[in-house]
Amino acid sequence: MLRKLGYWAPLDKTDEAALLALPHKIQEIDAHSYIVREGDRPAHSCLMLSGYSIRHKTVMSGARQIVSIHITGDLVDLQNSLLRRADHSVQTLVRSKVAFIPRETIIALAQERPNVGFAMWYDTLVDASVFREWIANVGRRDARTRMAHLLCEFAVRLRVAGLADDDYELPMTQEQLADATGMTSVHANRTIRGLEQDGLIQRATSRMIHIENWKDLASAGEFDRAYLHLRENEPALD
Amino acid sequence: MLRKLGYWAPLDKTDEAALLALPHKIQEIDAHSYIVREGDRPAHSCLMLSGYSIRHKTVMSGARQIVSIHITGDLVDLQNSLLRRADHSVQTLVRSKVAFIPRETIIALAQERPNVGFAMWYDTLVDASVFREWIANVGRRDARTRMAHLLCEFAVRLRVAGLADDDYELPMTQEQLADATGMTSVHANRTIRGLEQDGLIQRATSRMIHIENWKDLASAGEFDRAYLHLRENEPALD
DNA sequence: CGGGAGGTTGACAATCGTCAATCAGAGTGG
DNA sequence: CCACTCTGATTGACGATTGTCAACCTCCCG
Numbered sequence: 371m372l373r374k375l376g377y378w379a380p381l382d383k384t385d386e387a388a389l390l391a392l393p394h395k396i397q398e399i400d401a402h403s404y405i406v407r408e409g410d411r412p413a414h415s416c417l418m419l420s421g422y423s424i425r426h427k428t429v430m431s432g433a434r435q436i437v438s439i440h441i442t443g444d445l446v447d448l449q450n451s452l453l454r455r456a457d458h459s460v461q462t463l464v465r466s467k468v469a470f471i472p473r474e475t476i477i478a479l480a481q482e483r484p485n486v487g488f489a490m491w492y493d494t495l496v497d498a499s500v501f502r503e504w505i506a507n508v509g510r511r512d513a514r515t516r517m518a519h520l521l522c523e524f525a526v527r528l529r530v531a532g533l534a535d536d537d538y539e540l541p542m543t544q545e546q547l548a549d550a551t552g553m554t555s556v557h558a559n560r561t562i563r564g565l566e567q568d569g570l571i572q573r574a575t576s577r578m579i580h581i582e583n584w585k586d587l588a589s590a591g592e593f594d595r596a597y598l599h600l601r602e603n604e605p606a607l608d
Numbered sequence: 609m610l611r612k613l614g615y616w617a618p619l620d621k622t623d624e625a626a627l628l629a630l631p632h633k634i635q636e637i638d639a640h641s642y643i644v645r646e647g648d649r650p651a652h653s654c655l656m657l658s659g660y661s662i663r664h665k666t667v668m669s670g671a672r673q674i675v676s677i678h679i680t681g682d683l684v685d686l687q688n689s690l691l692r693r694a695d696h697s698v699q700t701l702v703r704s705k706v707a708f709i710p711r712e713t714i715i716a717l718a719q720e721r722p723n724v725g726f727a728m729w730y731d732t733l734v735d736a737s738v739f740r741e742w743i744a745n746v747g748r749r750d751a752r753t754r755m756a757h758l759l760c761e762f763a764v765r766l767r768v769a770g771l772a773d774d775d776y777e778l779p780m781t782q783e784q785l786a787d788a789t790g791m792t793s794v795h796a797n798r799t800i801r802g803l804e805q806d807g808l809i810q811r812a813t814s815r816m817i818h819i820e821n822w823k824d825l826a827s828a829g830e831f832d833r834a835y836l837h838l839r840e841n842e843p844a845l846d
Numbered sequence: 847c848g849g850g851a852g853g854t855t856g857a858c859a860a861t862c863g864t865c866a867a868t869c870a871g872a873g874t875g876g
Numbered sequence: 877c878c879a880c881t882c883t884g885a886t887t888g889a890c891g892a893t894t895g896t897c898a899a900c901c902t903c904c905c906g
Contacts, residue, residue, distance in 0.1 A: 409834075427744040430830040431753075435744040449733055457737050457835045480726065484719035491718070491729045494736060495687055499695050501739035506665045506673040508747040509790030513894070515669075543852060552747030554895055559854060575903095576853065592668040596647075597695045751862070781884060792863055797886060813871095814885065 377601070378496070379489040388483055392476070394469045405460040405468065406450050414470040415451040418444050421466020422541045425449075426549065427458045436550035438500060439463075439524065439542075443531050445493055452477070463541045496599050503597040508552040511592065516551040517561045518591030521571065525581060526595055526607060537580045544576070565590070615839070616734070617727040626721055630714070632707045643698040643706065644688050652708040653689040656682050659704020660779045663687075664787065665696045674788035676738060677701075677762065677780075681769050683731055690715070701779045734837050741835040746790040749830065754789040755799045756829030759809065763819060764833055764845060775818045782814070803828070 381389075396419065399405065406412045408428065418440055425446070426436045437458060440446045450456040451473045462468075480487030500523075507516050521540070528534035542550070548558035565571050570587040572580040581587055584607050619627075634657065637643065644650045646666065656678055663684070664674045675696060678684045688694040689711045700706075718725030738761075745754050759778070766772035780788070786796035803809050808825040810818040819825055822845050 425740075427740060429744055429748050430832075431749075433748040435748040437740045437743045449736055452730065453733055453737060453837050455834060455837070457837070458740055477726070480729070481722035484722065484725065487722065487725055487729070488715070488718065491725070491732065492690065494729065494732050495691055498687055498732060498736040498739055499691060501736055501743060502663075502665060502675045502696055504743050505675045505739060505746060506667055508743060510667050510671040510673040511669075544854095545852080555852090556854085556896080557894060560894095563854080594668075596693060599691050599693070599695070782886095783884080793884090794864080794886085795862055798862095801886080 378492045378599070379485060381485055381489060385483055385485050385489075388479060389486060392471050392479065394471045396467060396469050399462050399466050399468055401462055401464045401466075403462050405462065406447060406456050408456055408459045410450075410456045411454060412447065412451045412456055413473050415445065415447045415473060415476055416460075417469045417471065418442050418446055419467040419469055421468075422463040423460055423466060423468075424463060424542075424546065424550075425458050425460050434549045435552065436546065437504065438497070439550065441527060441531055442533060445490070448476075448490060448494060449497070463546070499597050499599055513551070513553050513557055513561045514564060515590065515592055516553070517547070517558065518565060518570065518587055519593050520547070520551055520591075521565075521579060521581070522588050522591045522593035523598070525579075525584075526598065526600075529607060530598075530600060530604060537574075537578060540577055540579045542577075616730045616837075617723060619723055619727060623721055623723050623727075626717060627724060630709050630717065632709045634705060634707050637700050637704050637706055639700055639702045639704075641700050643700065644685060644694050646694055646697045648688075648694045649692060650685065650689045650694055651711050653683065653685045653711060653714055654698075655707045655709065656680050656684055657705040657707055659706075660701040661698055661704060661706075662701060662780075662784065662788075663696050663698050672787045673790065674784065675742065676735070677788065679765060679769055680771060683728070686714075686728060686732060687735070701784070737835050737837055751789070751791050751795055751799045752802060753828065753830055754791070755785070755796065756803060756808065756825055757831050758785070758789055758829075759803075759817060759819070760826050760829045760831035761836070763817075763822075764836065764838075767845060768836075768838060768842060775812075775816060778815055778817045780815075 399421075405416060405423065420442050423440045423446055424436050425438045425440070426434050428434050446460055450458065450460065476490070480490060507519050511519065524540060525534070525538060528538050544558045544562065545555040547562065548555040551558065553561070565587070566573055569582055570590060572582050574580065587593075637659075643654060643661065658680050661678045661684055662674050663676045663678070664672050666672050684698055688696065688698065714728070718728055745757050749757065762778060763772070763776060766776050782796045782800065783793040785800070786793040789796065791799070803825070804811055807820055808828060810820050812818065825831075
C-alpha cells in the first residue's frame with residue numbers, strides 16, 4: 371500500500387520496511403467529509419487507501435476552486451502537514467479509507483533515510499508539476515479543452531494506478547467538475563454534453579465515463595502526459 | 609547569497625558551509641534569454657543572484673501561461689532539474705546574474721545533509737502552495753481581482769526579500785502580465801488602468817508601481833499572504 | 847410516495863477576447 | 877540634433893465565450 375513512493379526513486383527493502391513500520395491510524399471516512407480545513411494546523415499526513423478526495427481553496431467572494439483530485443494510493447497531505455498551516459482544504463468525494471501518519475515521524479524518517487526523503491520530495495515535485503499544468507489549463511484553455519484535459523488526466527492516472535481501463539468512474543458532481551475547471555456547473559454540463567455529442571466520450575450514468583476515442587479526446591484536451599512525469603516505460607493509453 | 613534556504617528550516621554553520629561549497633558557475637544572462645526550455649533535460653539547477661525570471665508553459669494552441677515569477681534569491685529550477693524532463697521553460701525578464709549548480713551535487717548534498725535536504729524540500733512545498741493560489745487566482749477570480757492579487761504578491765515578496773519598499777519595479781510588459789493572469793494584453797491594460805484610476809496604485813512609468821493604498825489593493829485582490837507561508841514574525845506590509 | 851440532490855435547458859447579460867488603429871518612448875544612425 | 881524604427885501601451889468597436897437566473901426533470905432513497 372505505502373509502496374507507491376517507490377515509483378520514481380529506488381527504495382531498498384529496509385526503506386520499504388521503514389515506511390511500512392511508520393505509526394499510522396487507519397480510518398474509514400464518510401463521503402464529503404473534511405480531512406483538513408483551510409487554516410488548520412494538521413498534525414498528520416494522510417495516504418488514500420481507497421476512495422477519492424479533492425483539495426480545494428475558497429476565495430473571499432465565496433467561490434471554490436479545486437486544485438487537485440486524489441485517487442487510491444496518493445499521498446494527499448504532505449503539503450499541508452509539513453508546512454505549518456493548511457492553505458487549502460482536503461475533502462473526501464466518496465466513503466474512503468485513509469491512513470493518518472504523524473507529521474513528526476515522516477520528517478524523522480526523511481532525515482534518517484535520505485532515499486525515502488528523496489522519494490517524498492520527488493512526489494512533491496510531481497505534484498507541483500501537475501499544479502503548473504492546471505494553472506495553464508484554467509488560464510489559457512477554453513471550457514471544452516479544459517474539461518477534456520481533466521478527463522484525460524484522470525483516465526491516465528487511474529490507468530497507471532491500475533484502477534481502470536477504458537471505462538472509469540468519475541466520482542464528481544458536475545458542480546465539482548466546474549470547480550476544478552474554473553467554470554460554472556451550468557457550463558460544465560454543456561461542455562461535457564458537447565464532448566459526448568461529438569462522440570469523444572460516452573456516459574452510462576453521469577458518473578461513469580467511457581472514452582470512445584482517446585486520440586480525439588486527447589487532442590481536444592491538448593493533452594500531453596509529460597507533465598505527469600511517468601516512467602518512460604509506462605504504456606501509452608491508446 | 610545561498611542562505612535564503614535557511615529562511616524556514618534551521619541550518620547550522622556546517623550546513624551553510626556545505627551549501628556555499630557547492631560547485632557552481634556564475635553567469636550573466638541577457639534579458640529575455642531562455643535558461644531552460646520545455647522538453648529539455650537540464651543538468652543544472654539555478655539560483656537568481658540578481659534580476660528576475662519567469663517560468664512559463666505553452667499550450668498547443670500557442671498561448672503562453674506564466675506559472676511563476678522569480679526574484680533575486682529564488683532557487684528557480686529545482687523543479688525542472690530534479691524531475692528528468694523540463695515541463696516548462698524558464699526565461700529571464702531582465703539581464704540577470706545566475707548561479708548554475710549541477711543536479712547531482714544537489715541531490716548528493718540533500719542525501720548527506722538531511723537538514724539541507726529538508727530545507728530544499730520545504731522550498732518546493734512553498735512553491736507548490738503558490739501554484740495552488742495561482743490556480744485559484746486564474747480559475748475563480750475576475751480580471752481586476754487577479755491583477756490586484758498579482759501586484760500584492762509581488763510587493764510582499766520583494767519586501768520580504770528586502771528588495772523594495774512602497775514603490776517597486778515590476779519588470780514585465782503588459783503582455784507578460786496578461787500571460788501571468790490568464791487574460792489578453794488588451795484586457796490587462798484596461799485592468800491595470802482601472803486600478804490606477806481608482807487610486808489603488810500609481811504608475812510613474814509603466815514599470816514602476818507605487819502602491820497608494822495597500823488596504824484597498826489587498827482587498828481588491830482578495831489577498832491573504834498565508835499561502836506564502838512566511839514566518840509569523842514577518843512584519844505586515846501596512 | 848414525497849423529498850432532495852443533482853442534471854438539463856433556455857433566455858439573457860456581463861466579462862473578456864479580437865481586430866485594428868494610434869500613440870509614446872527608447873535606441874540608432876546620419 | 878533629427879528622422880527613423882521598433883517595441884510596448886492605449887483606445888474603440890464589435891463579437892464570442894461564459895455566467896446568471898430560473899425553471900423543470902430525473903433518479904435515488906427513506
